[in-house]
Structures are given as C-alpha cells and as structure tokens.
C-alpha cells in the first residue's frame with residue numbers, strides 16, 4: 001500500500017542523502033520526495049511517498065527514526081490528511097489548441113502563467129489523481145515539458161508534526 | 163583558552179579519558195600528529211595498515227566496553243579504514259574514527275588524496291560529521307562520543323579538513339549534551355514487561371535466546387540472575403557467547419548454522435522464546451518459514467528497528483538490556499507464581515536426550531592434528547580464562563564451539579560482517595587494554611595473511627600475543643561449502659605458495675613454532691604460554707578434510723541439521 005511519510009529533520013548538509021541512502025541501501029521504494037526548510041530554519045520538512053507491505057512500512061519508519069538527523073516523523077496515511085502537488089507544464093498552443101487549452105485550464109482550475117506565440121506554460125495544483133486527469137485531458141495537445149513537485153502532505157485538523 | 167583545531171582534538175580525547183588512539187599518519191592529519199607529539203596523555207599506537215587501526219580499536223572496544231578511537235589521513239587512509247568501520251557497524255561496536263580531509267577550499271575539486279569520506283562511510287556508520295568550523299570541534303566530539311556509546315552503539319566518523327586543524331578558537335569541552343533528534347529508550351514499557359513475565363511463567367517448553375546485545379549492554383550479571391531464577395535452558399548466539407557461562411548446566415551452547423543440536427532442537431520445539439539483545443540474524447534462524455513454529459516470542463532490544471525485522475514477535479520490549487532484565491528480575495521476585503515445575507522437568511528430559519547426541523564429537527584418535535583438538539587443549543591449558551580473538555572461517559566456528567567462554571568480552575570475533583583479517587589487529591587492541599591477560603588469536607592461514615603486517619605493530623609495542631594458526635592449507639570454510647554444495651569442485655579455495663609461517667614470525671622478531679603431530683600440540687601450547695613476554699606464532703598443520711559440524715544447510719529449518 002501507498003504511504004505518505006512526513007519527516008521533520010535537521011536542516012543540515014547531508015541529511016537528505018542519509019534519507020535517500022537509507023532507501024537505496026535497504027531497497028525500499030521512493031515514489032516521490034520533496035523537502036524544504038520550515039518556519040524554523042534549523043528544520044526541514046520532508047514528504048516522502050513510498051509503498052510496501054505493513055511490515056516494510058513499519059521497518060521504514062523505524063529505520064528513518066534511527067537516523068540521527070530525523071527529529072520526528074508521522075505516517076500521514078494513518079489519519080485524515082491533505083495532499084497537494086504542483087505541476088508546471090509547457091504545451092504547444094497554436095490555432096484552435098490555444099482556446100482548447102485555456103478551457104481545460106479553467107475547468108481544472110489551473111493558471112496560465114507564461115505565454116508565447118506558440119506555447120502556454122500552465123500551473124496546476126491538486127492531488128496526484130487530479131494532475132493525472134489533467135494530463136489525460138491534454139491528450140490531443142503536444143506537451144513540451146512537465147515538471148512535478150512531488151507530493152506535499154499535512155494532517156487535517158489541529159494535529160501538527162513538531 | 164585559545165587552541166588550534168588539532169590541539170582541541172587532543173583535549174577532547176583527554177576529556178573523554180581516551181587511553182589509546184590507533185592510527186597512521188598522512189598529509190591531512192600532520193597538524194594533529196604534531197599536537198599528539200607534544201603531549202603524553204593519549205598514547206598513539208602506530209599500526210601498519212589503516213584496516214588494522216580500525217580492528218585494533220574495535221578489539222579494544224569489545225574487550226573493555228569503552229569506545230575505540232582511530233586516526234587516519236584523508237583519501238586512501240580513509241578508504242583503508244572502511245572495512246574496519248563496517249565490521250564495527252555490523253556488530254554495534256562503539257568507535258570514533260577521525261579522518262583527515264583536504265582543506266575546505268579544495269573539497270570537491272578532486273584534490274590530492276581527496277575522497278568524500280562522509281559519503282563513503284555513510285551506510286556503515288551510526289552517524290558521521292564533517293567539521294566545517296573550528297568552533298564546532300568540541301561540540302561535535304562530545305556528540306560523537308555520546309552517539310557512539312549510547313543506545314545501540316556503533317562507529318561514528320568525524321571528518322576534519324586540514325585548515326580546520328590549524329585554525330584557532332576558544333575551547334571548552336561541554337559537560338552535558340542533549341540532542342533533540344536522538345533520545346535512546348532506556349526502560350522497558352511496564353505493561354509489556356508484565357505481559358512478558360506472565361507469558362514466560364506459563365511456558366511449558368521455554369527457551370532463552372541471547373545475543374551480542376547482552377555483552378554490549380553489560381547485562382551479564384542480570385542475565386545470570388534471570389536465567390537461574392527461572393531454571394530455563396539458554397542458548398547464545400556467536401556474538402553473545404560468555405554473557406552466560408558456557409560451563410553452566412542450563413547452557414545449551416551456541417545456536418544457529420553451526421550451533422549445537424540441543425540448542426537448535428530446543429529452539430524449534432519451544433513454546434515460549436525469550437529473545438534478549440539478539441537480532442534474529444539469518445545465520446541463526448535458518449529458513450524463516452520454519453523458524454520456531456510453536457513459540458510465543460518475547461523480544462527485548464535497545465533498537466526498535468531490530469524488533470519484528472525478520473521474525474514477527476508477540477511481545478516487543480524496547481529498552482536497555484540491563485534495565486529490562488532488572489525489571490524482569492524484580493517482577494519475578496514479587497510474583498507468587500513460579501515456573502511450571504512438572505512441565506519443565508519433562509522439557510529438560512527431552513533436552514538432555516538431544517544433548518546425549520554429543521553433536522560436537524570428533525575423531526580424537528586422528529593421526530593428523532584436528533583443529534577441534536587444538537582448541538580443546540587451548541581451553542584446558544588456559545583454564546578458559548584467555549581473551550580469544552578470531553578471524554573468519556572454520557577456525558572461528560571451532561573456537562566458538564570448543565572454547566567454553568564463561569565471561570563476557572573474552573570472545574572477540576567479526577560475526578556480522580565476517581571480516582577476514584580481523585583477528586590479529588583485534589588481539590592487539592585487546593592486549594593493550596588487558597596487558598596482564600593471555601590474548602590468543604585463533605586464525606587460519608588464509609585469514610592471517612589479510613592483516614599479517616600487524617606483526618610489526620606487535621613487535622614495536624612488545625605485545626605477547628599467542629597466534630593459533632590452524633593451517634589446513636586451504637580456505638576451509640569455502641572448501642566445506644564446495645564439498646557440500648558444489649560437488650567438490652574446489653574452485654580457488656586451495657592455497658598455493660603458502661609462506662613458512664615460522665620464518666615469517668621470526669623475521670618480524672617473534673617466535674615461530676611449527677606443529678605437525680597431535681602429540682606435540684600440548685607441549686607447543688605450553689611453551690607458547692610460558693613465553694610471557696614474547697609473541698609466539700603457532701603454526702598447527704591441521705586436517706584439510708575436516709568440516710564444521712553440526713550444520714544447517716541454507717534453506718533448512720533449525721530441526722534439519724546435518725550431524726557428523
């Protein structure tokens with residue numbers, strides 16, 4: 001099963017490679033990983049999407065907790081939570097495709113953030129499924145470039161990871 | 163007080179009461195060596211290869227429980243140390259490895275003798291640091307010692323660029339340390355402890371299975387109390403030997419691939435398994451599907467990640483071995499309940515029947531020296547009191563089987579990584595830590611050649627080791643597997659052009675004795691031991707055909723042993 005693990009780690013050089021190294025050394029999956037400093041600049045927040053049996057996920061949590069740089073972690077998938085991903089796409093936009101793309105962007109509540117005579121660059125956020133659905137909707141359009149952020153997650157309600 | 167980074171290192175080591183540093187100089191660490199030169203508190207032991215430095219520090223740590231300290235230069239110094247760091251990591255040995263690094267401005271430029279030491283060692287350390295500012299030296303050393311020695315111990319690497327060793331700053335060594343991201347659990351969960359005690363007292367066919375964690379956690383006394391109070395059989399892993407006395411009647415010896423018949427059968431048939439400071443390694447469990455099919459499993463370990471990693475357990479208890487055993491012992495004192503005496507009597511009857519198989523028997527009439535015979539005699543002559551290090555192979559298993567360890571920290575071997583070359587340098591560390599004890603290195607003619615240069619270190623520091631070379635002229639353990647599983651196709655397991663070990667020992671300034679007949683074994687051992695101040699290299703020419711029995715072939719269960 002897919003799990004979203006949220007990790008608070010020391011904002012130090014090498015912390016990211018410890019996490020990445022752990023996953024490759026122990027042959028765990030990483031579907032996506034995103035990391036950036038938090039409002040406390042000494043800490044980074046990482047969201048890591050992985051998958052495996054319950055036993056494997058338990059091991060992943062324990063092994064992550066063992067890393068000295070990991071301050072705290074939480075499996076978001078255990079509770080109600082919000083998932084978001086950001087995607088930037090550059091598509092070909094000429095003749096009737098210009099209107100078609102604009103319409104689709106509106107339906108999916110994205111934004112066109114850069115325009116040339118032949119291209120649009122679109123920004124869209126949502127969970128992974130929504131972004132996939134948007135890509136599918138663009139099937140008749142020529143896509144030049146896709147950039148996805150990887151998933152970010154946070155608990156619903158008052159629960160915080162700190 | 164303002165000090166250079168190099169001087170700070172010396173001060174940090176003094177503050178940590180470090181007795182010995184095992185090392186080898188080079189460009190990146192010359193400032194540090196200069197600082198060592200100017201003081202007499204911390205003694206530096208010059209090895210002949212950086213692998214030797216790490217194993218020697220490791221042997222020091224295993225035999226004392228205190229962290230071993232290593233100092234090597236950048237680049238090849240650091241890479242040579244990696245095998246020893248990984249060896250310590252696999253067996254959870256506290257160790258501090260200081261690696262020199264090129265000056266900060268050159269890092270990343272493929273400078274002379276530059277390697278990414280932090281990157282290379284990352285998967286084989288508990289933690290590592292790159293010191294970027296001389297102001298951080300004291301804090302990082304304090305953290306490094308704290309991390310290496312607490313919780314599940316392990317090696318910590320400190321990489322220090324050359325310019326940081328010359329830079330100056332105010333120095334004061336912190337007395338306290340706290341790390342928000344590192345708080346090892348100490349005590350067991352009271353509810354789990356109660357549940358565990360309840361289950362162990364209901365057992366009809368109990369087994370206690372203990373590992374290196376009891377030795378590392380200094381829990382030997384508490385384990386003895388616990389085991390005797392219950393009257394249950396106990397088996398120990400290769401890493402755990404000595405925590406419970408081998409000669410005690412409740413001891414079933416070692417378990418696992420080359421464990422005793424009674425230990426492995428006891429494991430297979432038990433209904434309650436009490437695992438303490440052991441990690442269910444594949445060499446212990448055999449085929450996981452067939453492992454302990456009838457048992458409710460209680461598992462005590464300081465590392466939560468060891469619990470339910472390979473085998474799903476019923477009662478996990480995270481905590482330090484000493485603490486949890488104290489909690490068990492208290493609970494056993496307080497409860498009205500006692501073990502089920504009649505069930506236990508039946509169980510011991512069964513175990514004694516397995517014991518009567520005498521699974522460690524071998525041909526005592528042999529005309530050729532049997533390796534088992536040498537170790538049995540070594541045991542008798544040293545009255546089981548020696549510190550024994552070993553290399554890796556058949557001789558290691560024979561030592562574990564035939565030298566009965568009654569005390570912890572007397573059996574020193576590379577169990578997790580299985581590093582050939584470990585034995586001799588580890589013995590150096592153990593001998594330095596225990597100058598009045600007899601330290602014997604049990605080795606084979608293949609293993610000993612992997613770090614044989616350390617004979618020079620022994621000469622320089624006058625270390626009177628006794629080297630027991632079980633010379634069967636082949637890589638015995640490899641040959642055994644080829645005999646069993648590759649239809650005797652002995653690919654590359656035979657040694658051509660072996661040196662004359664007697665002469666090798668002599669050329670390093672030691673005594674060498676070649677022993678070819680069983681009748682000469684005891685006199686040779688006696689003579690070696692009588693040479694109190696000299697290293698004696700005993701080259702025993704042993705039976706090439708001998709195999710380690712019993713054996714559980716891979717894929718089999720613990721009840722499917724091959725016996726002699």
Ligand SMILES: Cc1ncc(C[n+]2csc(CCOP(=O)(O)OP(=O)(O)O)c2C)c(N)n1
Pocket residue numbers: 553554555556557558580581582583605606607608609610632634636637638639640
């Ligand atoms: C560094 C290293 N390389 C290879 C091995 C694989 N290996 C395990 S045992 C062994 C043979 C050891 O031979 P020897 O030291 O003569 O001991 P014996 O088995 O004959 O007692 C080998 C090659 C190892 N454990 N370590």
